[in-house]
Amino acid sequence: MALRITVIGTGYLGATHAAAMAELGFEVLALDIDPEKIETLRAGRVPMYEPGLEELLRRHVAGAEGSSGRLRFTLSWEEVADFGDVHFVCVNTPQKHGEYGCDMSYVDAAFAALAPHLRRPALVVGKSTVPVGSAERLARLLAERAPAGADAELAWNPEFLREGFAVQDTLHPDRIVVGVESAAAEKTLREVYATPMAEGSPLVVTDFPTAELVKTAANSFLATKISFINAMAEVCEAAGGDVARLAEAIGHDDRIGAKFLRAGIGFGGGCLPKDIRAFMARAGxxxxxxxxxxxxxxxxxxxxxxxxxxxxxxxALGNGGFLGKRVAVLGAAFKPDSDDVRDSPALNVAGQIHLQGGQVTVYDPKGMENARKVFPTLGYAESALEAVRGADVVLHLTEWREFRELDPAELGEVAAERIILDGRNALDGERWRAAGWTYRAMGRPRA
Incomplete structure (x- = not known):
């Protein structure tokens, strides 16, 4: 008999995982405690922007025309427990307010709500990013509170989704990590991931602590590489060097590699910043x-x-301050192909300039609605052209393809001053200079 899968939590991770499991051929029931979110998903819509996700959801959500019907949504813990053989816990683990540590309240609440309904053998699989040691504690909670006792087993299977590539990363992962305590749990997860494994995705089987450490270790390494090149940009600015050429040169070293060596205004989002802080707190x-x-x-x-x-x-404005100056900000999302503005460097810069008296107008292809919620006092435009209209300086802060393809001459016709600062080192500086713009990028020569 084929495994039946449930997904607890239908945010970014959970909605993607649920739709992907249906795509892999499983019957899937996903739960959330938010009725509005459940109704949105039942209607075949996702509450965030992620390329390809809504199409994948509609291909499988029950009731949609032409769908497989393999994916349903519920608010009932009892229904989930009765339905599933494998329960994936995908709830959020934000940073604690005013602290570095991880807020485990959503994970703890999910396990506490699910466990009393587990009356038959089941595998509960944690996917949330948690402090090392959490799995051992949650395994004890399951054993104590689940009527099935030892037949309600725990495994840990960290997620490695990149926003903008989440569907691809779920269906065709570059690795699958499972922390297990029994051969039966490993066998079950091999069945869940049989299709991507057959396509070549490697499976790494570990104990609980190692599985919990993988995501935070990977994010910490990535953050270190990004911050290293940004530190080099500071040195290049002081010494008159060019960080782009420096990155190209060291990137040819196979031990280092060229990826994530583009200097800029740094990383943000809902994972890297909070994960490295939680990692520090847990190590302490x-x-x-x-x-x-x-x-x-x-x-x-x-x-x-x-x-x-x-x-x-x-x-760039002559060191006279921002009061009365018009500043155009291209970008609000923390990265392209996403509407996520959590800890967005672009919005943080826009907010700082606004607080210092600047008249800031922001444009982002997908992040406008979320940006307005976080910074309602900023100005917002419906296009890059409108954002730049009358601007004394333009800041390129999220590397959307749309921004790389802008016509500098066209924007120059509406800008008050042709000054652009490239906070992502992603624009063609020569092209902008040829159109009469003063172009500056972080860590690079002025001309």
């Missing part, structure tokens, strides 16, 4: 805080980049 609790003290500097370099972009903008 374990008495291994000295092992991760370097992450404090990584975080510091990253946050400093935002202030440096504000300083570049102030300098």
């Amino acid at each position: 609790e374990l008495g291994a805080d000295q092992a991760l003290t370097f992450l404090r500097e990584i975080d510091s370099i990253n946050m400093r980049r935002r202030g440096q972009m504000v300083g570049m903008a102030r300098e």
Whole structure:
């Protein structure tokens, strides 16, 4: 008999995982405690922008024309427990307010709500990013509260989704990591992931602590690489070097590689910043805080980049301050192909300039609605052209393809001053200069 799968939590991770499991051929029932979110998903719509996700959802959601009908949504914990053989927990683990540590309240609440309804053998699989040691504690909770007792087993299967590539990363993962305590749990997860494994995705089987550490370790390494090149940009600015050529040169070294060596205003989003901070906090609790003290500097370099972009903008305006100046900001999402503005460097820079008296107008292809919720006092435009109209300086802060394809001459006709600051080192500087713009990028020569 084929496995039946449930997904607990239908946010970014859960909605993607549920739709992908249906695409792999499983009957899937997904649960959320938010009735409005459930109704949205039942209607074949997703509450966030992610390329390809809504199409995938509609292909399988029950009731949609031409769908497989393999994907349903519910508010009932009892229905989920009765339905599923494998329960994936995909709820959020945000940073604690005013602290570095991870807020486990949503994960704990999900396990506490599910466990009393588990009356038959089942595998509960954690996918949320949690502090190492959480799985062992949650396994005890299951054993104590599930009527099925030891037949309600736990496994840990961290997610590695990149926003903008989430569907691809779920259906064709570059690795599958499972932390298990029994051969039966491993066998079940091999069945769940049989299709991507047959296509070549490697399976790494570990214990609980190692599985929990993989995501935070990977994010910490990525953050370190990004902040390293941004630190080099600071040195290049002081020494008159070119960080883009520096990155190209060191990227040819196979031990280093060229990916994520584009200097700019740093990383943001809902994962990297909070994950490295939670990692530091957990290491401190374990008495291994000295092992991760370097992450404090990584975080510091990253946050400093935002202030440096504000300083570049102030300098471009003649160091007279922002009062009465019109500033166009191209970008609100923390990265392209996403509407996620959580801890967005672009919005942070826009907000800082606004607080210093600048008249800021923002445009983003997908992130406008979410940006308005976070910074309602900023100005917003319906196009890049309208954002730039009358601007004394233009800031390119999210590397959308749309921005790389803008016509500098056309924008120059509506800008008050042809000054553009490239906070992502992604534009063709020569093309902008040829159209009469003063073009500056972080860590690069002025001309």
